Amino acid sequence: MSKTYPPPTAVIDPDPSRSWLRRAWPLVKAHRLMFGTALASSALSLLVSVQVPTLIQDALDNSITSHKVPLADYMWWLVGLTAVMLVAGFFARQLLFRTAYKIEYDLRNLMYEHLTGLSFPFYDRVQTGQLISRANSDIRSVQMYLAFAPFMLVQCGIAVVAFGYMLAISVPLAILSMLPMPLVFVTSRQMQRSMFPVSWLIQSRLADVATVVDENVNGVRVVKSFAAERRQLSLLQKAAVKVRWAYVKDTDLRARWTPAAQNLPRVGMAIVLLYGGYLAIQGGLGVGAILAFNSYLLMLQIPFTMLGMLIMMGQRASASAKRLYEVLDEKPEIVDSATAVDLEDVRGDVEFHGVRFGYADGPDVLDNFSLRMDSGETVALVGRTGSGKSTVARLLPRFYDVREGSVTVDGHDVRDVTLHSLRDTVGIVLDEPFLFSASVRDNIAYGRPDADITDIERVARLAGAHEFIMELSEGYDTVIGERGYTLSGGQRQRIAIARTLLVNPPVLVLDDATSAIDVQVEQEIHAGLRTLFAGRTTLIIAHRLSTISLADRVVLLDGGEIVADGTHAELLESTPLYAEVLAQANVEELGGVAR
Incomplete structure (x- = not known):
């Protein structure tokens, strides 16, 4: 019996007028307990780490300078804080990655479930490679942001706590050290505006490459029969060149904006060294205070170091989410009516009456x-x-x-x-x-997975397939190649006939x-x-x-x-x-x- 897996725990918000993040929020909310615990553990680890500079300051002032407290006391406190950070950090990362993979699981299942519900007209107009790209790289981009952006924001929360400690040490010095921050904000906004179009372009062109690869793999027999390998390689090269251009453009933008966003805060460090050194010389601040202040300023670097990565991930995720929503917002054209009933005790009378039909907007x-x-x-x-x-x-x-x-x-x-x-x-x-890359038995029993081997053999005999199946290396347990290409066309047709006959329509x-x-x-x-x-x-x-x-x-x-x-x-x-x-x-x- 095949193993069953739980369905997705949440769905995407169906309202297309909302932002992509609000539409994706139900996926995160469904795992709020695990995710909240991960973020809380991360916050605890950070709060403990903020205490370390103060502890070192007290050790310098009370043990090294004035010899009031034994240095070993501070050493044990430092060991204890380190142990707490290790345990909290372990749970934070473990639970965070579990949440990330659960979100990815939900997204993939939602996408596949929706694709299976869409009608034939949708597949008539959409390229398979585009769908594969959206179901893989786009889902991963969204998953990464949904799971890791809040984690990064918690990491950035250390800046607020660290700044509070900086104010406690010296208000003028803390304010002066933050002077470059408005420039960092402006730089980050410009980086965001510049990168979104390129992020969309990257995902779109990756899908184009996936389309070329998918068509060439599935159509390899046609390609080889016309000796068209070089022509198809040329098509792939053109698509790859476009992707390369988009990635290079993305790299150029990051090279232009990220160093500024990450290094402008270092101007604040220079101010601290200049003005803080002056205060230390004048006796206004102790050496321990200057060292602690500098440590807190280094902690402020972490958020701004992450800022470029967060913006890049956000723009990539935004572009990917919109591409996913294009599919998830697609409505099936062939659906059950509100009053639909089940066909029961079917006799088999069939009638076409005055039928007029054409595909899409084409002629009848x-x-x-x-x-x-x-x-x-x-x-x-x-x-x-x-x-x-x-x-x-x-x-x-x-x-x-x-x-x-x-x-x-x-x-x-x-x-x-x-x-x-x-x-x-x-x-x-x-x-x-179409045959699946599975055993002959599984292909015939596709419509009735619980069918007995006796019934499978019976319909195989009726379809004229039993003899050649028994000549295969493992009989009915032989795994046939993708799409059944390890069999002849006639053999595939006979297995398909047997597959249909088994359900006895x-x-x-x-x-x-x-x-x-x-x-x-x-x-x-x-x-x-x-x-x-x-x-x-x-x-x-x-x-x-x-x-x-x-x-x-x-x-x-x-x-x-x-x-x-x-x-x-x-x-x-x-x-x-x-x-x-x-x-x-x-x-x-x-x-x-x-x-």
Whole structure:
């Protein structure tokens, strides 16, 4: 049994008018106990560290200068403070990183869950590489900022406490040491404004590189078959050059602004040394006080050292968050209606009534398409390439919604039933089946993970796959390569057929599902298919005469409309276009064999 994992503990605020940080706040709030403990431990460690300069000041004044207190007393106090800092620092970092990874876990699961809920039209227009980039580098940028920015702000809190101690030592000296800080603020604001556009550009161009890599890895067979490696490498180089330019620009901006933001506070140190030294010479301050004051001023350097990093992380996270929200704010186009009901006790009556459909804003692919299939009937849909056959197959399980007309199952409009029950009812095998990089057993049992091996073998036999599976190195436990490319096209199709048959759908759609199977092998599995078709409504999209012979009747599609309907013999006799389509399909198949 596969291990189950808990769902995300929070979601992104759906209000797009809010800032990206406010929208992401629920993710942090969900882990507030652990995160708060981490920040509290960090604050404790810092508060203890602030006591060290005062302790050293007292040691110099009371033990070294005046010999009032034994130096060993201060040594033990220092050991105790160090121990507290070690323990608090340990818990702070451990809990902080746990929180960071929990936030990342939630973000990745939210992203994947949302992607699985989006409709086919979304994937038709979005590049896979863009999604991969957003689901990886962009999520990491947001996670880093959400988890570590508060930690850095707590670290910066040491500046307030340290400044309080500085005021206690000498008010004029403390005020003089802070004179450069307004310049630091102005510099930081300018750095923020300059870096945001570049941060957005970096993330966008990283996604472009991911797209090129993804397409070349997935399409490696096409690339190599056309000897296009150098051309594709050139495309990658162009994308990489753009990323390099953006990174160099980012580095230039940081090189311009970060040194100023980090080093302007050192002017305050020079003031301390000048004026503090004068006060020490005049007897206004002791050596211990000057040393403690200088230590506190060094503590003030930490926030300003972090300032450049914090701004950089913030701008990168802001750009990444907006790219993530572009996907998370995308609404599914195909959803259950408020009154949707489950399909139950399905007989398998299917009807397309006056259907008009086209993809996105394109022209109509189907126009006034009407077809009725009675329960248990097997219908072959035949037509030229581009006539709309596969579109019919995609409308039945409601991968897309029609522009006009309706598609019904047992009299229920598919828009009025739940998607889950509809897709449990309609099983579809595509002409180019997708297999996962898993065992043959797991691929066949994808729709029924708890299926018994006996049932898996039964459908594999019916699909004509059992024999070649047993010849694999580990039989049904053989792990096939990504997308199933370690198998032939016909073998992949047979496993895909078995996968669909295992869920035993009342309505079955075979979209050229045996196009890659040798004709002789196809004939061998026909007996099994005929047995499965009995009592099951089946739509066969085919061009082979051997496949068409499985159907009770044949429907000829042309220009998005049905132009003929009858048996194979009737159409051969009455419809010249039918014979022409079959002849053309035969020529194309023979040409493919010849090649």
